[in-house]
Amino acid sequence: MSWWMWVVLWTVLVLISGAVLAILLFRLWRQFSRMLHDLGDYGDSVTQRLDQATAEPAVTDHHPRRPDVYTPWREARKQYRSGTLERRTARSQRRSARRRAMGQPQKVSDLTR
Template identity: 35%
Template sequence: MLPWWFWVLLWTVLALATLLFLVLAGIRLFRGFMAVANDVGEAMEKTGTAMDAEVEPRHYPEVADRTPSGVAALFQDPATAREIYELGKANRSADRRAGRIARKIRRGQPQRVADLELF
């Protein structure tokens, strides 16, 4: 059997080791929290300055004319409805092509041969 002072010494050392571990873990946790708080503060500053900057106004395209749908379109002549559909389809395709050409010019990219309508 071990003497009583050995048990006192053992439990004192164990308690001090546990206390030291908790203090070091707390310091590391606090440093990690402060690093995250610093990053969040920088992100908020960047967001705030980006929202304060003057932005040039956006120019939205005009709303395209559309054929009425529903009951009024139900009573149209099928040939007329098909012609209107095909015309709208061609207009949408031309609008997409024009937008693609303008975007590629703006970015300095080469054009597609199909967009140039050479053939």
């Protein structure tokens, strides 16, 4: 190969790598500008929510709720256990209905609940 062929080859390689680099930088710039735009929108929404939160409070219920912190532990345990039993029963009923719909045999424990 003659010397001018090497010059042409290297020139083409440099131009192609420059074009690829330019395309990558352009894509990076577009992503960065899109991110800044989204960040600005997020800042606007935060400002709007903050303004709504610090505005005049709405008329609230004048019957204060008894805080759950002072619920006696026996009552809290009773509420917890009754809620657990309700969830278990509902789950068992859903399981039985699903098995009935699919024609599968039922478990005895599902039928007793």
